[in-house]
Amino acid sequence: MLSIGRTKGYELIAAGELEVFKIGRATRITVASILAFMERQIANRDA
Numbered sequence: 193m194l195s196i197g198r199t200k201g202y203e204l205i206a207a208g209e210l211e212v213f214k215i216g217r218a219t220r221i222t223v224a225s226i227l228a229f230m231e232r233q234i235a236n237r238d239a
């Protein structure tokens with residue numbers, strides 16, 4: 193969906209750009225977090 197690699201995804205999580213939650217050992221990213229990130233990227237591109 194974001195067309196980014198695993199490493200970049202972890203960087204975005206560490207930077208607080210993506211909100212995550214854990215289910216056992218699995219890390220999941222919320223849909224709202226992905227949509228908000230995409231909107232910020234579009235806004236930055238248009239600015």
